[in-house]
Amino acid sequence: MARTVWDSSVGKKTVMAVSGLIMLLYLVVHMIGNLKIFFGPGEFNHYAHWLRTVGEPFMHYEWTLWLIRVVLVVAVVAHATSAYQLSRRDLRARPDKYVHRKARTSYATRTMRWGGTILALFIVWHLLDLTTGTVHSGGFQPGHPYQNVVDTFSTWYGDVIYIVAMLALGLHIRHGFWSAAQTLGVGDRARDRALKTVANILALLLTAGFLAVPVAVMTGVVS
Amino acid sequence: MKLTLRIWRQRNADADGAMSTYEVDGVSADMSFLEMLDTLNEDLILQGEDPVAFDHDCREGICGACSLVINGDAHGPERTTTCQLHMRSFHDGDTIDIEPWRAAAFPLVKDLVVDRSAFDRIIQAGGYVTAPTGAAPEAHATPVPKPDADFAFEHAECIGCGACVAACPNGAAMLFTSAKINHLNTLPQGAPERETRVLDMVAKMDEEGFGGCTLAGECATACPKGIPLVSITGMNKEWLRATRKAGGR
Ligand code: HEM
Ligand code: SF4
Ligand code: FES
Numbered sequence: 304m305a306r307t308v309w310d311s312s313v314g315k316k317t318v319m320a321v322s323g324l325i326m327l328l329y330l331v332v333h334m335i336g337n338l339k340i341f342f343g344p345g346e347f348n349h350y351a352h353w354l355r356t357v358g359e360p361f362m363h364y365e366w367t368l369w370l371i372r373v374v375l376v377v378a379v380v381a382h383a384t385s386a387y388q389l390s391r392r393d394l395r396a397r398p399d400k401y402v403h404r405k406a407r408t409s410y411a412t413r414t415m416r417w418g419g420t421i422l423a424l425f426i427v428w429h430l431l432d433l434t435t436g437t438v439h440s441g442g443f444q445p446g447h448p449y450q451n452v453v454d455t456f457s458t459w460y461g462d463v464i465y466i467v468a469m470l471a472l473g474l475h476i477r478h479g480f481w482s483a484a485q486t487l488g489v490g491d492r493a494r495d496r497a498l499k500t501v502a503n504i505l506a507l508l509l510t511a512g513f514l515a516v517p518v519a520v521m522t523g524v525v526s
Numbered sequence: 527m528k529l530t531l532r533i534w535r536q537r538n539a540d541a542d543g544a545m546s547t548y549e550v551d552g553v554s555a556d557m558s559f560l561e562m563l564d565t566l567n568e569d570l571i572l573q574g575e576d577p578v579a580f581d582h583d584c585r586e587g588i589c590g591a592c593s594l595v596i597n598g599d600a601h602g603p604e605r606t607t608t609c610q611l612h613m614r615s616f617h618d619g620d621t622i623d624i625e626p627w628r629a630a631a632f633p634l635v636k637d638l639v640v641d642r643s644a645f646d647r648i649i650q651a652g653g654y655v656t657a658p659t660g661a662a663p664e665a666h667a668t669p670v671p672k673p674d675a676d677f678a679f680e681h682a683e684c685i686g687c688g689a690c691v692a693a694c695p696n697g698a699a700m701l702f703t704s705a706k707i708n709h710l711n712t713l714p715q716g717a718p719e720r721e722t723r724v725l726d727m728v729a730k731m732d733e734e735g736f737g738g739c740t741l742a743g744e745c746a747t748a749c750p751k752g753i754p755l756v757s758i759t760g761m762n763k764e765w766l767r768a769t770r771k772a773g774g775r
Contacts, residue, residue, distance in 0.1 A: 304773050312738035313728050313765045389738045393696035396630050396737030402534070402545055403598040403623035415740065482741045488763025491756055 312392060313486075315385045320483035322382035327476060327505070329375060334512040340525055341515075344449035351448045379426065386419055415478055418471040425468035432461070456520035465517050473510035477502050527553040527613065530621040531566065533578055535637055543634070545623070555614040559602065560585060560592065562613055563624075579637040585609040587750065590685030593692070594638055595625040600689035600748040607687065607750045627688055629697035631735045642688050644734040645702060649686075651730035652723035653706045655715045674712050681709035683751040690745035690753070696737030701745040703731050704761035705753045711764055721768035728765055 308314030336354075340347045357367040428438065433451055436443025440461060441454030455461040480502035484490040490498055519525040528551045536543030550566045557565070560582050567577035583591035587610040596602035602611045616622065624638065632640040670678075684705035691699050707724050710716030716723070739758055746755040 304769065307725075307769055307772075310732075311728060311765075312732050313762055314769070316738060317762075317766065393698070393737035393740065396697035396735055397628065397695060398630055399628045401595060401598055401625055401628060402532075403595070403625065405598040478741075485739075485741055485756075485759040486762055488759055488766055490759045492754070495756070 312389060315389055316486045318381050319385040319389070320486040322378040322385075323479050324483055325374065325378045326382065327480065329371070329378075330472075330509055331505075334509055337516050338512060340449065340452060341519065344447075347449045347452075348447060352446070379423075383419070383423055386416075390416055414471070414474050418475045421468060421471040422475060425464065425471075428464060429468075452516065453520055453526060456517040462517050462521060466514065469510050469513045472513070473506040476509060477506040480505055527555065527616070527618040527620075529553055529562070529616065529619070531624060532621060533624045533638070534626055535578070536634060538636055539634055545625075553613050555612070557613045558585065558609055559594070559596070559611040559613065560609050579635075579639045581639050582609055588685060590687035593627050593640065593642075593687060593689070595627065595692055597623050600627070600692040601687075601750050605750060605752065607685075610750075627692035629688075629691045629694075629736070631697060631699065632688060632691060640688075642686075644736070645686050645688060645699070647734060648699065648703055648727055648730045649706065652719060652726040653710065654719075655710060656718060657715045659715060668714050670713060678709050678712040681705045681712075681753065681757060684709070684749075684753055685751060687750065689748045689750060691736065693744040693748035694737065695742055695744060696740060698739050698745070699731050699734070699736040700739045700758045700761065701749060701753055701755075703727050704757040707764055708757055708760045720764070721771055724761065724764040724768050725772065728761070 308317060336350060339350045355365045355368055431437040432439050432455055433448070436445070436451070439451065439454065440458045441451070443451055443454075456465070481490070481498050484494075484498050516525070528549065531548045531550060532545045533548060534543055535546045548566055548570075550562065550569070553562050553565065560580070563578060563580060570577045581591045581593050583589045585592070587607040590607075592601075592608040594601070594608045596608070596611070601608050603615050604611055626634055626638045627640045627642075629640075631644045632642055634640050681704075684702060686702060688699075688702065690701035691697055694700075707727060710723060711720050741755070741758075743755050746753065746757075
């Protein structure tokens, strides 16, 4: 079964849709969690600590967090690998371009590939910045995410990288959510408008929600 | 009307091709696009030049043989086949670019003619029914609910022209394949091969070197028969169902 799915262009696209939706679900939760920064360092840092203790006493300290991390890594790798392989196949299938070119298809469709690449680079940067602290600007303090976030968004490049990535994310979800519904065979004529609306709302909410944090630091609302 | 045509000329699959410019005069608005090309070819033959090769057969929009990308649009600016496109859609003095279908799975034969036999092989993989159908049966013998009949008929309209592949930025044959699968999988006559049909046709489509779907929607815009984009969604659904049932085979 796994082989049939992975060897087929339709199956690989299914892998892309499912892994994309897993990441999307995570991002909704992540975005809501980030908004706690508006309630001050106490609440934000406490929330970050709680993430490590979820599921206790059944789970040991950080077990749940690591479980989520493993699922996400699998999702990112599966998504990026299938995206890469399908894109290669698509480009090979259309080697000669038309002489008479036309501007076509929506902005979001055309930006899926480079938008995805921006997201991939951003994920690496983001982990090195706020999870491991490797590229962090100030003195990175594990267990003090509030201060770490403020430090990151106090640098111009920290803001630029984040803002560009979140705009790319919005476009990616706008096309991706609706696409995933088609890939998984749940779209139809009656539901098309509703699916597109939900895709737009999700894209807008996530982009706005994530961008609220750097904007708040830039304007001094969070410091 | 007097027109300037820029046409892709290429001797054979291995030769280099290029756009060549021609002038045609005395084009009437009532001519079909192919009749306009016939006029050009008559001139070329009289001048001792090689006429432009292009595919055509019925010239009434039902066989799927005609195939030209006109000013960047498969089958030109109207939602119809090239043979049913009329010169009234153009204006005196226009310059028109004419190119062949472009896709790795449709190798070029000559000028504007490409080899679409990859479609035949997709059909051979599962685009048939094994139930003996004989002559037109008595209408009540096998009841088909009206919505199913309409749905199947809408997809049965596909004439296999390949405009969907030509228009797709990924050279994908998803719309063609999904039209055939939705057509046959919806009807009781197609039920025995419901799972093998979709698995085999999709596998063949991949094997022939067609691209995948990124839901750009260009295929459905180009299709002269109005096969809708959700047709592909329906095929994905059938594929997932068959894969689950077959356990991957
Ligand atoms: C690792 C970085 C990423 C890369 C390289 C990437 C790349 C791609 C590509 C190339 C597509 C196909 C676009 C198309 O078919 O037109 C796609 C689809 C998709 N992506 Fe991503 N993406 C990435 C991250 C994400 C993230 C973080 C999410 C979570 C919101 C996501 C959600 C989706 C969804 C839901 C789809 C639709 C799947 C489908 O068409 O069935 N992607 N991605
Ligand atoms: S789906 Fe439409 S464009 Fe594609 S082969 Fe059939 S009739 Fe032609
Ligand atoms: S020549 Fe038959 S459809 Fe155009």
